[in-house]
Amino acid sequence: MLKDRIAFVTGGTGAVGAAIVRCLAGHGARVAFSYHSQPEKAQELERELTAAGRSVRAFSLNVVDAAQVALVAATVEREFGAVDILVNNAGATQVMPFALLEEEDWDRVMAVNVKGPFLVTKAFVRPMIRRQRGAIVNLGSLAGMRVLEVPVHYATAKSAMVGFTLSLARELARYRIRVNAVVPGLLTDGVSAHVPEKQRLDYEGHCTLGRAGRPEEVAEVVAFLASERSSYMNAQAVHIDGGI
Numbered sequence: 001m002l003k004d005r006i007a008f009v010t011g012g013t014g015a016v017g018a019a020i021v022r023c024l025a026g027h028g029a030r031v032a033f034s035y036h037s038q039p040e041k042a043q044e045l046e047r048e049l050t051a052a053g054r055s056v057r058a059f060s061l062n063v064v065d066a067a068q069v070a071l072v073a074a075t076v077e078r079e080f081g082a083v084d085i086l087v088n089n090a091g092a093t094q095v096m097p098f099a100l101l102e103e104e105d106w107d108r109v110m111a112v113n114v115k116g117p118f119l120v121t122k123a124f125v126r127p128m129i130r131r132q133r134g135a136i137v138n139l140g141s142l143a144g145m146r147v148l149e150v151p152v153h154y155a156t157a158k159s160a161m162v163g164f165t166l167s168l169a170r171e172l173a174r175y176r177i178r179v180n181a182v183v184p185g186l187l188t189d190g191v192s193a194h195v196p197e198k199q200r201l202d203y204e205g206h207c208t209l210g211r212a213g214r215p216e217e218v219a220e221v222v223a224f225l226a227s228e229r230s231s232y233m234n235a236q237a238v239h240i241d242g243g244i
């Protein structure tokens with residue numbers, strides 16, 4: 001499905017990011033991915049997939065550092081090739097009641113989840129515009145779309161990814177670049193690892209499929225949106241939440 005495509009995935013060391021890297025590579029793409037604080041995990045993933053005959057490379061990157069983003073984008077293009085697929089996956093949250101949030105908590109969560117995708121997309125979109133092709137997939141969250149007991153700064157940042165997706169899709173369509181988002185519900189792992197048991201049970205009770213989702217189930221939809229099989233899909237926010 002993605003043979004000879006070149007992809008860049010941010011946050012490949014996370015639960016969802018690693019699943020996306022594995023899935024894109026499994027569908028035949030050559031995948032560059034970024035890590036931030038976990039170089040060992042990145043190397044492990046690189047080794048695992050290389051041993052399986054896939055073409056995968058890890059790059060160190062803080063998505064809120066514009067100079068680093070520009071450098072990594074240039075290095076990926078030089079050493080790996082022009083990127084056809086960008087997945088803005090890196091994200092961060094913090095479990096904290098609104099009244100206790102400090103300004104720096106707000107700034108950090110907004111920076112990683114919103115400024116990061118802005119900087120990364122800006123750096124990777126120019127070659128896509130030049131080549132008049134590309135697919136961008138952003139990670140939203142049900143936290144930003146429903147009335148849920150979730151951290152307010154995280155919900156705010158994640159709903160911003162939908163606006164980002166819609167307006168970017170409109171603007172980039174003229175260059176034949178499609179932009180979509182996935183909106184996962186509660187997953188078994190990753191940023192939801194610290195969700196209190198009571199809330200997890202509540203989610204599972206309201207979800208038609210009666211369980212949390214798996215990162216691999218999100219990754220399959222990302223791969224589909226990144227591929228030509230979804231050629232008539234643009235500006236969509238696809239919910240992957242088990243029906244809730």
Ligand SMILES: NC(=O)c1ccc[n+]([C@@H]2O[C@H](COP(=O)([O-])OP(=O)(O)OC[C@H]3O[C@@H](n4cnc5c(N)ncnc54)[C@H](OP(=O)(O)O)[C@@H]3O)[C@@H](O)[C@H]2O)c1
Pocket residue numbers: 010011012013014015016017034035036037038039061062063064088089090091092112139140141142158183184185186187188189190191192193
């Ligand atoms: N898990 C869920 O239930 C769920 C539900 C809805 C949406 N999502 C979305 O899915 C995406 C991935 O989340 P996850 O659950 O896989 O979380 P995770 O396991 O905590 O992974 C987060 C990833 O983001 C990277 N990262 C964090 N801060 C960064 C920074 N400043 N610069 C660059 N990379 C940074 C981390 O890198 P290091 O590990 O190397 O530091 C890691 O690879 C997020 O956008 C999240 O909002 C998750």
